[in-house]
Amino acid sequence: MSWSTEEFVPPDPERVDPAVLTALLARYGWERRGGAPGRYTRWTPPGETAVTGGHRNTSTSLLVPENRGSGAYADYADLLGEALTALARSAAPSAREVLIALTFPGDEIRWRRDTPLVAEAVPWTADAQLRSAARAMLMAAARAERGSAGYFGERHGRYASAFLEQVLVGPSPSGRMLTAFVPVPAGRGPVTTLLRALQATRDAVDYQRATGGMEAFQAAVGLGVCHELTDALVRLVRGTEGAEVALAWLPATSPPEGFAARPEPIEFSPGDLPALEAAGALYVRDEPSVEVRVTGTVVRLRRPRPSGGGTVRLRVLAGADVRQVRVRLDEAAYRIAVHAHLVGLPVRVSGRLESVSGFRAIVGPTGVTPVHVDEAERDRLLKSLHGGVDTFEDACGGDRISPSDD
DSSP, rough: OOOOOOOOOOOOOGGOOOHHHHHHHHHTEEEEEEEEETEEEEEEEETOEETTTEEEEEEEEEEESEEEESOOTTHHHHHHHHHHHHHHHHHHHHHHHHHHHHOOOOOEEEEEEOOOOTTOOOOOHHEEEEEEHHHHHHHHHHHHHHOOOOTTTTTOOOOOEEEEOOOEEOOOSSEEEEEEEEEETTTTHHHHHHHHHHHHHHHHHHHHHHHOOHHHHGGGGGGGOHHHHHHHHHHHHHHSSSSEEEOOOOOTTTTOOTTSOOOOOOOOGGGGGGHHHHHHHHHTTTOOOEEEEEEEEEEEEOOOOSSSOEEEEEEEEEEESEEEEEEEEEEHHHHHHHHHHHHHHOOOEEEEEEEETEEEEEEEEEEEEEBBBOOOHHHHHHHOOOOOOHHHHHHHOOOOOGGGGG
């Protein structure tokens, strides 16, 4: 989800903890300018202070009462409300992010890219690349939170997409920085997985650049590092002078066990790209093969000669956590696949699922068999059949599949 760029309505002051507000102001670079201890603090945004004639001038100044129940102010809620209204009207970019964090409490993930500017602006493609990299990184973290793997492909895709629906994205006026707000506690698992995986990736890159070895990347799989994460980092860094990812916990909660209260930002540079690209290729190449029994619809057919075997592509309905697979078939199995394609029936095939040149393939296929659908769907499909019905029906086994399985 993206935050609206329309006028922001400040949150209800009765629901705002002043300690959380001051913590967020400090996080986003606002400066404390005195106040009365135990009663209130005064804050100014970064870059909006100047000294003229011995006096400090500011365009925005927030007075934040410190203690809700201290009795220092009878109009406590009014004073806090005035501070929130001033924050909503502030022109400082950080003011909007403070208000988002107050309204939508969650852990924060911030991506920053040092992209070369053109007349104080970044190219449209650079902003799109930032958002694409950030999305891919969150998807990778959500997948890795479900279980470690060097290459996920389509595995845990629904879970990752559902996680992403909960994440709020703040405004990105510069095109060089993006902030995501992840709800707590629902999204803390993927966030901690991401932080641990980024730290492990940084260590593995340093090891590879120092020794030339990839052992650290292989060991880092158990910490959440995967092809999808290294690919996201390549997107983030390419075309920049450097990039970093920083995480900050929700101020109203304690940091997760085993993590620092203020994690250090993880930085990557263009010099890291060869190691990241090599790791991504390694994870795809070393993906273990598994025995599968896949049901899928034939979406592509190809053979080099009018007779003999050929290659088919299946859109997977069941049996493997991938979207499509290639299968090289002998002449008899290829003919069955052709007829299945003509009538729109799925086929079932067993074999060993491997990664071949970055694409999933079933090696050593056996038992290529059309799968029946229910009668209504069968009648509709048979209307498109142009010959070969009897031969095709003879090849069909007793297996059936309902259209609802698609």
